[in-house]
Amino acid sequence: MTPEQLAEIEELRATPTPTLRAVAPGMERHLHTAHEVLDHGMIRVVDYMGDDAAICQAARVSYGRGTKAVSNDEGLIRYLMRHWHSTPFEMCEVKLHVKLPVFVARQWIRHRTANVNEYSARYSILDREFYIPAPEHLAAQSEVNNQGRGEALAGEEAARVLRWLRDDANRAYDHYEAMISQEGQQGLARELARMNLPANVYTQWYWKVDLHNLFHFLRLRADPHAQMEIRVYAEALCEIVRDWVPAAYAAFEDYRLGGASLSARGVDCVRRMLAGEEVTQETSGMSKGEWREFMGVVR
């Protein structure tokens, strides 16, 4: 962050204005402040709409009397989450400023139900900022799983990888700068020069999303199987959402993050096991992969 940016945040945080809208005290604390992620990335809450009460307000419009039976907001929110009601959670919205490596941005953007304004390298010049993994995150390819990571690389192999990542990024950026320079030459169009930059260069965007779709994002990206470099953004977001809508986040944690899905076969196996039967993969009707995942749930 430059001193100008810090001063701007300082100023934004120093000037509260009265509003007649719902205010979420836990979220006001986060507003404008940058949360650091990875080596040069960050998440910053720029604006938000709604709170736990807004979720209940919308649900009560829909279900009217039906929601009176549930004694309180927390119980209602748990009921909505348990039964996969989505529209009341869509009534909350958040707008973030995110700085992230391009290869993370390419995964992130696949979540289509969101609004995005990304920094354009057609118009503007990218900064010399690249993600270089910390040594403990320089993981080897998993031997069991095509998409996973194994142990961290060690010794000379790790050093060589870091050297290549740094040198290639810097050389690519040197040439990027030299190509667009207009000193003593015409200068290549920015929209072309950017193609020389690697996928660990940082970009930034404004990302606006409703709470239902944010929960969907968090469920997939805060999952242990998500790539670590996007998971750390999801984890930072989890902490922010917990402060914003505590009841909704608690329900999300219980029913989604910490929950599990059983197939019809899985339900059948649980019943048989509870009835005392010794069920094995062979008698379960499941494939080996399914059985391993099922055992991970019930054991």
Add this chain to the structure above:
Amino acid sequence: MTPEQLAEIEELRATPTPTLRAVAPGMERHLHTAHEVLDHGMIRVVDYMGDDAAICQAARVSYGRGTKAVSNDEGLIRYLMRHWHSTPFEMCEVKLHVKLPVFVARQWIRHRTANVNEYSARYSILDREFYIPAPEHLAAQSEVNNQGRGEALAGEEAARVLRWLRDDANRAYDHYEAMISQEGQQGLARELARMNLPANVYTQWYWKVDLHNLFHFLRLRADPHAQMEIRVYAEALCEIVRDWVPAAYAAFEDYRLGGASLSARGVDCVRRMLAGEEVTQETSGMSKGEWREFMGVVR
């Protein structure tokens, strides 16, 4: 509005809370207050996010230096609207409470990029409230246009229509009430009884939408060809949006509401006419319908 509802609005409007978010003063004036539409309908702003500055902030993240050439926010917003940029306008969001007849709701819901929580007649009992057109809006079928309206009906015909609309709605509601009653009988399920109610019964919902999609809605529904009963909602919304984001609304009015689209043939005709040629429908290459519409633009 019941006295309880008025008291609730009074209270909501009496308790401003400090926030660090962007505040749109023109929109704060509308918050919570019900704007009456049709005989029993209304629009009420429940929450909003962003203002004119938020549109520019997002555009400047995207286009960086590219936006510096434009001297001020108003000019930038006009540029964005003229060139069909949509994402910066998506950075503003509004949440409304709307009460509207079911046949209007059925048109409205076709705008898919929005969040909705509607009052559910499966769970709850609908009120005895029906839209009955004012006599001057009791229009005859247009003779030129399959979808349009002609003059207002007159005399006995008008009186008969009004009588039928009122009597049929009331009888349907009497039977609805009698069918669901649990006094001295089992009582029909609400989810079934509702099928007896006509399309002019009022429903209500929370509707949340971003500014880009709201403009799209307004462009289609504030259009003179839209059915009057939805157009009055769109017109009430136009006034609200004008107060919320004055620069964006002015650009919308100039480029969308008041603007016109020319086809390649239309552009060609304008050029030929400006060059002094006498162009007729026959020499224009347009069909009669197209030519009539084209003449409506340029004359």
Add this chain to the structure above:
Amino acid sequence: MTPEQLAEIEELRATPTPTLRAVAPGMERHLHTAHEVLDHGMIRVVDYMGDDAAICQAARVSYGRGTKAVSNDEGLIRYLMRHWHSTPFEMCEVKLHVKLPVFVARQWIRHRTANVNEYSARYSILDREFYIPAPEHLAAQSEVNNQGRGEALAGEEAARVLRWLRDDANRAYDHYEAMISQEGQQGLARELARMNLPANVYTQWYWKVDLHNLFHFLRLRADPHAQMEIRVYAEALCEIVRDWVPAAYAAFEDYRLGGASLSARGVDCVRRMLAGEEVTQETSGMSKGEWREFMGVVR
């Protein structure tokens, strides 16, 4: 169906044309033929794109080598469904012609990620066709559940309900017809006259959706808690989808229709129960409602 419509279907089914696209033999059998639903409703497959192999083809582009480990298409499809992969299922698409009561259409349309062209009562005149429940479906309001149904009504109460539904619908239609008539009078605009018609009048539309979103629709609407009048459409669709993409439908049936979700508390309880502990609602950490639902899964 009119004789003209039957003749048209006959003709469409009699003229196969060669194509280089993927053909799903099980779906060709359904093409154009109307499947009757409720008393006057129907579902008709108008077009489709893709088959089980198209799902695998798309997944293999994404995961490349990663998918080779899975020996066959069926296994791959089960893997994708189990791990909530959505995009490969989006590669199949179906277009339906559906005739359905308006109150069913109002639930159906809430599924936003679909394409719809509905018969317009602004332009055209609706037919005199209303849904009147069969006596065994004339259910009482549930006493335990605000949204549910109890036993069928009996005797005089049932007869009275049926009489009201029939008489009110017919009277409303008589007046609708009389209002729009242009014989000896101006005739009310169609867009106004339609407001007199009750929610059990039939409408029709073309509905086009991808397989992922169709599964989501079926999961919610083929559920026992869905209103019977939409569930019968979902059930008819299930049979069609089973013939279209047999492997994907089998996986959907196992993991979604027949499966169950456990919360973190639920997972914990299953583990404790399998370890021999006697878990009760009090020691489960769940509310009474949650516990009842959990018991419904594991017992």
Add this chain to the structure above:
Amino acid sequence: MTPEQLAEIEELRATPTPTLRAVAPGMERHLHTAHEVLDHGMIRVVDYMGDDAAICQAARVSYGRGTKAVSNDEGLIRYLMRHWHSTPFEMCEVKLHVKLPVFVARQWIRHRTANVNEYSARYSILDREFYIPAPEHLAAQSEVNNQGRGEALAGEEAARVLRWLRDDANRAYDHYEAMISQEGQQGLARELARMNLPANVYTQWYWKVDLHNLFHFLRLRADPHAQMEIRVYAEALCEIVRDWVPAAYAAFEDYRLGGASLSARGVDCVRRMLAGEEVTQETSGMSKGEWREFMGVVR
């Protein structure tokens, strides 16, 4: 294309199967065949649904009698396009296999209403294929426009740029390969190693979209202001769409590609000019930029 791929296409094209669905003869010619774009890119039609008649069929369901006035399909399609009707065009769908540089993919993916399965470099190894512009496309930064291109670079400057692009890409790929190699070392995880590759590396995906959203894509990306490297894909697609739905494409060309939008001020100026007034930028009420664009339309 490898010999295996060519053989596969050959086989797919050699085995027509009868179907009862609508068949678009002009599209059957394109099916499976790869259209080359840029130096290593391509577009290949994998599947499609619907034709010009399907658009009319859907519109006639919606507007019923209203569409009878229009004598033929071509006239109806022109009417729908002129009046911005979108849903009938959504009834057609196309699925493409596209190979394209990552920096083009990043623009393309911003069109959210589409289905995508992209080759995953988390799971699989990317090929050594990079986009290197042809010398005549090695454009300088525009001096008037932050986002535009000027003349092609010449002489030594051009040679240097090409050398850097080639050398940096190859070195990055050499290191990518060396980092993931498992010979004599652990081998870096693929999901990490990919970050070293520049934005001109080729990726590929299946992209499925409806005709309405495809037209929106083409309108923005076949525009002269679009970056050349995505415009060539849009132009190749235009030729394919022209063969698929000739009437819809002709209407699109007339009303969108070749048409123009006038603001309220623009409409006013045209009227004044046709009435013989000498209008200048000063008397137009427009900014300089707007006036320049307006003059580009009418002159």
